[in-house]
Amino acid sequence: MPRLVRKLRNWTARVLDLPQDVVLDLPRVTLIGGIQLTVENHRGVLHFASDSLRLAMEKGELEVTGRDLTIRNIGPEEVLVEGRITGVLLSKEAFPPG
Amino acid sequence: MKGSWIQYARGFVTVKLAAGQPGAFLNAALADKLELWDLYYDKDEKLVFRVTVPDYFRLRPLLRRAKGRTRVMERHGLPFQMARLSRRKTFAGGLIGFVAALYVLSTLIWNVKVEGISRMSADQVLAAAKAEGVYKFQWSFRLPDTSVIADRIAGRLPEAAWVGVERNGTSIDITVVEAKKPDVTAPESPRDLVATHDAVVTYIVAENGRPKVQTNQRVRKGDVLISGIVGEGDRTKAVVSKGEVRGLVWQEYDIVSPLVRKAQAYTGAANDRKYLIIGNRALQITGYKLKPFEKSDYRSDIKRLAWGKWTLPFGTWDEREQEVVYQEQTLTAEQAKEAGLAQARKQLLAKSGKGAVIRAEKILHEQTENGKVMIKVLFEVEQSIVSERPIVQTNQLPGQAIQGE
Numbered sequence: 001m002p003r004l005v006r007k008l009r010n011w012t013a014r015v016l017d018l019p020q021d022v023v024l025d026l027p028r029v030t031l032i033g034g035i036q037l038t039v040e041n042h043r044g045v046l047h048f049a050s051d052s053l054r055l056a057m058e059k060g061e062l063e064v065t066g067r068d069l070t071i072r073n074i075g076p077e078e079v080l081v082e083g084r085i086t087g088v089l090l091s092k093e094a095f096p097p098g
Numbered sequence: 099m100k101g102s103w104i105q106y107a108r109g110f111v112t113v114k115l116a117a118g119q120p121g122a123f124l125n126a127a128l129a130d131k132l133e134l135w136d137l138y139y140d141k142d143e144k145l146v147f148r149v150t151v152p153d154y155f156r157l158r159p160l161l162r163r164a165k166g167r168t169r170v171m172e173r174h175g176l177p178f179q180m181a182r183l184s185r186r187k188t189f190a191g192g193l194i195g196f197v198a199a200l201y202v203l204s205t206l207i208w209n210v211k212v213e214g215i216s217r218m219s220a221d222q223v224l225a226a227a228k229a230e231g232v233y234k235f236q237w238s239f240r241l242p243d244t245s246v247i248a249d250r251i252a253g254r255l256p257e258a259a260w261v262g263v264e265r266n267g268t269s270i271d272i273t274v275v276e277a278k279k280p281d282v283t284a285p286e287s288p289r290d291l292v293a294t295h296d297a298v299v300t301y302i303v304a305e306n307g308r309p310k311v312q313t314n315q316r317v318r319k320g321d322v323l324i325s326g327i328v329g330e331g332d333r334t335k336a337v338v339s340k341g342e343v344r345g346l347v348w349q350e351y352d353i354v355s356p357l358v359r360k361a362q363a364y365t366g367a368a369n370d371r372k373y374l375i376i377g378n379r380a381l382q383i384t385g386y387k388l389k390p391f392e393k394s395d396y397r398s399d400i401k402r403l404a405w406g407k408w409t410l411p412f413g414t415w416d417e418r419e420q421e422v423v424y425q426e427q428t429l430t431a432e433q434a435k436e437a438g439l440a441q442a443r444k445q446l447l448a449k450s451g452k453g454a455v456i457r458a459e460k461i462l463h464e465q466t467e468n469g470k471v472m473i474k475v476l477f478e479v480e481q482s483i484v485s486e487r488p489i490v491q492t493n494q495l496p497g498q499a500i501q502g503e
Contacts (some may be wrong), residue, residue, distance in 0.1 A: 048124055050139035070138035074128070083138075 027057050029088060032055070036072075037064060037081045037088070053081060060091040109151040109175030112136075118166025121212035122460030126160045151177060207236045209269035217276055218257055226254040232263070232270055241265075288336035288489040291324040293317045297345030297483045307339025317345065317483070328490050335491045345483040346457060349446060353473045357466075359427040364420050367391065373415035375400065380415055391421040434471040435464070446477055454481035 006024070013023040021028040021041070030038040037061060039055055046054040046061065048071065053064040069083040115123060124145070127134055137147040149157065154170075161168060183190040210232060212220045227233065229242060230250045241245040241247060244263040251272065252261040259277040263270060289305070299315050307324040325407055326339040371385030397420065402413035429437070439459075447454055465472045 046122060047121055047129055048137065048145075049120075050143070068138065070136060071134075072138070074133045076131075 024059055027062060029062070031085065031088065032048050034066075034085045035082060039064075039079045039081070040077060042077070042079055045071075045079075053079075055079060057091075062091070063087075063089040064091065105150055106175045109173070109177035110148055110156055111151060111170050111174070112146065112148050112172040113154065113157075114140070114169045114171050115145040115147075116167045116169045118161065118164045123160060123164040125168050126164060127157070130156070130160065132156060132160075140302045144173065151175070204207050204268060205238050207232070207234060207238050207241070207268060207270055210234060211269060213271060213272045213273045215274050215276065218255070218274065223251070223255065223258075223272060223274055226251050227270075227272060229254060232272075238265070238268070252372055286338045288326045288338055289486045290322045290326045290489060291339050291341060291343065292485045292487045293319055293321045293323055293343075293345070293483050294485045295319055295345070295347040295483055297347045299323075299343060299345045299483075300480055301344040302341070303343075304339065304341035307337055307341065309341070313344075322487075323484065341484070342482065343484050344453075344480055347450070347479050347481055347483065349450075349477045349479060350462075351446070351473075351475045351477065353438040353471075353475060355434040355441075355471045355473070357429050357431065357434050357469045357471065359429060359437075361425045361427060363423055363425055365394070365423055367421040369419040371417045372421070373413075373417065375402070375413040377411045385417075388419075390419065393422045393424070394419045395422050396420075431466050433473055436474060437470060438473060439475065442475065443477075446479060450477050450479050450481040452482070 009023045012018065013020055020026055025041060027042060028038075028040040030040075032038075041085040042059065042062070043056040043058060046056050047056075048069075050069055051065065051067055053069055053071070055062045055064070064081055064085060066083050066085040069081055069085075072080040072082050074080075102178050120139075124134075124137075132149065132153045134147045134149050134153075136325050137145065140146050157168065160166075173212050183193070210222045210224060210227060212227075215223060227247075230247055232247055232251070238428070246267055248261045248263040251263065252258055255261065257277055257279075258274045260275040262273040264273070265271075272469055294319050297316075299311050299317060302309055302311060302313060302323065304324045307326050308328050310322050313360075317323065323343045324339045324341045326337050327334055329335050369385060369388040369390070371388065372383045373380040374383055376380075397418045399416040399418075400413060401415075403410040441460075443456060446456065456477055460476045460478075461473055462476055463472075463474040
């Protein structure tokens with residue numbers, strides 16, 4: 001995204017009091033009590049094992065750790081993970097500048 | 099899971115990746131936009147996932163590249179069910195047969211109802227409907243449009259002003275509006291009009307037939323007033339004679355009128371009592387201390403509980419006891435006479451028919467005896483004196499004299 005566009009969007013989100021994920025294409029992670037996790041705006045699966053799942057983001061990566069992980073459903077925008085989730089880790093690049 | 103019935107319709111399988119690199123395979127599958135779901139690793143650390151049947155066949159090239167091998171664990175969905183059904187031929191036949199029977203039975207007409215008839219019989223309407231092909235167990239697809247049927251049935255029912263046909267699923271309602279018909283007048287046979295009393299004719303108008311008397315003419319009971327035989331000589335004809343004839347009739351009355359008149363009157367005193375009714379028994383609730391009157395008249399108002407159309411065996415009963423006194427009134431001879439005459443006049447007018455008028459009255463004899471006034475009075479009443487007498491048609495030669503003329 002061009003720098004100017006990103007700045008404009010940032011400004012719009014601030015002025016109009018909009019959620020950032022709507023405007024900035026950021027991942028939205030919903031965790032329900034350590035048993036269910038929804039990740040929106042992902043960019044594909046990097047690695048999947050029963051104890052970890054690494055997802056590619058617009059910027060950086062997101063790692064879900066736990067046990068007996070199951071990908072309940074996977075689509076181009078959204079991943080639904082179930083199992084005993086013990087951690088959600090965001091890599092450094094995942095934070096937008098500013 | 100979203101669109102799970104679509105997956106069910108297309109059929110899906112649970113697959114285990116028995117050999118090969120799960121990571122490489124997974125990325126390749128996702129890159130190929132294959133729809134995989136319920137992915138997990140089983141106890142042997144093998145990837146297990148679900149995929150629709152068409153996508154399963156698209157997996158093959160990927161597997162070859164990833165050097166994988168799959169094993170189908172479970173089969174779900176319609177294609178597999180159908181395959182199973184095709185092995186159970188009787189069951190499948192029954193299933194199809196049931197659906198077919200349901201469809202066939204629902205295309206039949208099961209009920210034909212007729213509404214709105216009072217004079218015509220339902221059978222008459224149903225027969226007309228049957229002639230137009232509307233009957234029980236008819237195929238509904240053989241019936242034309244309801245408005246067409248309605249027109250045709252109306253054509254077969256001359257007594258109906260309008261016919262409406264409505265189809266509700268497997269039943270047909272025929273609504274008939276009956277045509278209003280003028281009242282049928284009973285055919286009348288030829289007749290004469292004859293006198294009911296000895297009288298003096300005061301008024302005669304013949305609508306039909308030939309008048310035989312004139313005003314101020316004296317007639318005897320049974321005399322022909324308006325004859326039903328018209329024409330002369332060979333050309334006589336019996337008709338239904340009609341007309342109005344009035345005459346003065348004398349009636350003698352013997353009147354007895356008492357000099358003492360008894361009348362019943364309420365004093366205004368009353369006792370109210372209330373009862374509760376259970377079955378055929380009544381329980382008095384109020385008015386125990388009230389003393390009954392010497393002479394009284396009772397009025398009861400019974401209200402029963404009702405539930406819908408049933409009357410329950412419970413209710414209330416309001417009783418009113420009204421005190422009564424008997425009054426005796428002594429009249430003078432003149433008053434008693436007047437009362438008797440008034441009574442006689444009323445009776446006379448009631449007896450003489452509509453439009454009767456008392457023209458004159460004359461007291462012939464008057465006597466007071468044993469506390470009574472006895473009067474003999476003659477009334478002169480102007481009233482209709484017409485009664486009908488049929489003309490008995492015999493096989494007479496034309497022109498022959500008719501008896502009673």
